[in-house]
Amino acid sequence: MDAEKAFALALLGVGLYASLLVVWPFFTYLALAVLLAYTLFPLQRRLAPRIGPRKSAAVLMAAAGVLFALPLALLLRVVVQQALAAVESVRSADLGAEVESVRQLVVDAVGVDPLEYVDRALEEVAGLVQSGVTRVVGEASGVLGGVSKLTLGATIFGFTLYYLLVGGESTVAWVRDVTPLPERVQDELLAELDRLTYAVLITTLVIAVVQAVLTGLALFVLGFSNVLFWTMLAVVFGVLPFVGSMFIWLPAGAYLLLAGRLLGGAALLVYGFGVVNLTDNYLRPVVGGRSARLNPAVLVLGMFGGLLVFGFTGIFVGPIVLGFTRTLVRVVAREYG
Secondary structure, X not given: OOHHHHHHHHHHHHHHHHHHHHHHHHHHHHHHHHHHHHHHHHHHHHHHHHHOHHHHHHHHHHHXXXXXXXXXXXXXXXXXXXXXXXXXXXXXXXXXXXXXXXXXXXXXXXXXXXXXXXXXXXXXXXXXXXXXXHHHHHHHOOOEOOEOHHHHHHHHHHHHHHXXXXXXXXXXXXXXXXXXXXXXXXXXXXXXXXXHHHHHHHHHHHHHHHHHHHHHHHHHHOOOOOHHHHHHHXXXXXXXXXXXXXXXXXXXXHHXXXXXXXXXXXXXXXXXXXXXXXXXXXXXXXXXXXXXOOOHHHHHHHHHHHHHHHOOOHHHHHHHHHHHHHHHHHHHHHHHO
């Protein structure tokens, strides 16, 4: 290797490292923009020839904002109201003699009042939901010239999403052009990346929604109030593999048992372990494994590892990184081993 080439490679390494330092604080916003652009790009491809790529990108971004932001804001308002109502109903509940006797047995046995912990947990959940937006803004705000980090991140997210939609195909073409790999290898890698991204997005969201709906139906049948609140909370928990809505139906089943409703509590626990949890074991390999030919163990490991390394977006990014690396190892071993 001559001095000129060595210098160019060293300069490239410095540039890549410096670029990583620049974009890393906004990784979450960039990852969300890439994932949303991937989701919307099939619509962009159909709409762009009719009204132009820039107008179609703006239309899709506006439509996505209306479809997601407005219902989310309205739903958040309802969820906050129901969370507060749940706390109030627990506080004002008129406990019968059976409930009081069970509670007293627990207090005498372990010296802890279980209803106090239920009340405290519900109050904290309601407080977190109610102040969620404020806390996110407060924690994310690093002021730079009077502009918060959240505002900067939202701006970066918007620009990245827009230009990925407008120039997505040219961006892919540029990557292919500067990548020194045969065209057939590039086709294989891009196809695998496409399958992985589709599988991770669809698998995670489908399982979370299915488990939440099943949990919400069970709570509704058993006469729980504020079902919408618990269902939406189950969707959030459902993103975590093998944990999911268990955070909702397991305490609910225990509460029914403590309240003397032994049949309902036992039925909910059996339903949760036998039906709700099995949807994860069944849908994850079916939806994720078959569509991307991805081992469920890799999918789960990527979700948990990505969550620890990248934050929330790591739930989606982690499995893609592991799956794509697996493909790279296979391709390198085959082509250059």
